[in-house]
Amino acid sequence: MLDIRRLHMLRTVAARGSITAAAQSLALSAGAVSQQLSALRRDVGVDLLRPDGRTVTLTEAGRVLLEHADRILAAVQEAESAVAAVKGVVGATATLAALPSTVAEIVAPALTALGSHHPHLTVTCLVTDRAQLRELTLGTVDVVLGQRYHDLPDAAPRGIEISPLLDDPLLVVTAAGQGEVRPVALRELATRSLAVPPPTTDCGQAIPHACHQAGFTPTARYITADIAAQLSLARAGLATALVPRTAIDPATPGIRTAPIEDRPILRLLFAATRLTETANPTTTAVVTALRTAARQARTSRLPASDSPDECAFPIE
Known part of the structure; x- marks a missing residue:
């Protein structure tokens, strides 16, 4: 056998x-x-x-x-x-893989809530820029907090269940006091020096794709996947950065953020688990905590005039 x-x-x-x-x-x-x-x-x-x-x-x-x-x-x-x-009970251990840009707004609140509701559950969190869906299929991790940019192909492998969490737009980040406080047309970035992620990353592919759709080739003067470095370059007035909204602390000094008004670059944040006919109580608990944290993050960032029900992908 x-x-x-x-x-x-x-x-x-x-x-x-x-x-x-x-x-x-x-x-x-x-x-x-x-x-x-x-x-x-x-x-x-x-x-x-x-x-x-x-x-x-x-x-x-x-x-x-x-x-x-x-x-x-x-x-x-x-x-x-x-x-x-x-058995109907949440297990003792789970492994979560998440992107660094999701830690402050989603992962940390979700793990705090899990600690309160399921104190016997120990969650090991792997924070990495590398896509972890393959690790999910191999059983190395139990839940992945991943991303997919709307205009890029979906590369999710078979046997994976995707639960949409949040549509997260990239914001234009510049030094405080630089330019007007208003939404930015993507075409305006044609003359700016940009700080962007490497082309091997999802975001590093989504930005030039959107720029090409808008009719220009972006000037990538600084290439780094480190969001803190991107924000530092923007704060110094050396570059304009395009950074996911959930990755920016609203209280960060020395920077100004603005939405892209005409061609928004959106990433879908999702929770992924292995596809099974019967839901596993442990992974369900982790996904539920992530969904709640994402909903709270989205609501806390919305202007008063925005509706929390508006989302390009349904939140199930």
Whole structure:
């Protein structure tokens, strides 16, 4: 009979590209992973992996087995969720992956609320700029607080459930006292030096895409994913930054923010979990706390004339 743990290791190696990388993510030694994969090879009687330089690739048999492993592991996840639902209690641990720009306004309030409502639940939070949806499919994390820019393709993998939380616009950030206090047309940024994230990031792709749609190529004078650095450059009058609203503390001194009036650049913040027929009480509790924190963040930032019901994506 095939060992589920060995199937999980095979899937992890296939996703990571090497036994060493898989071992690191599994908190095991490379030797331990190799031994388990060798045992799996003996179980099926055929090679599953072949060396490819410093990496490994699946053989044809390995690809076939991986397809079945995905279904088997999904069924195990479904069984675990079903049993947890019958128990009807929130578990003891969960892992949340979140973007740095969401920590102050959403993650911290959500974790505080979870601590009050579920004091026995310990949430480990991984804060990183890198997309973590693949980690979700591999079981490394339980909930992802992610983003997707409206005009960019949706790259969510199969088997993921997306719960929209908040439409978060980018604001134009300049030094205090620089220019008029009014909404900005995106085309006005054509002559400005910008501080923008690297093109390898979602935001770093969304900004030039929107600028090109507006008919110009932006001047990226400073390239950094560090929002604090972007704000410092704007405060010094060296650049104009485009920063998500939830990532800006309204009390930050020395800066001025303005919305983009004609071609807003919006990111959808969402909570992602593994898709199961039966909801898991633990991940449901985490997503509920994130949704409540996002709603409070949105309401606290709205002008009095804005309606909290206006959102390009429905909040479920």
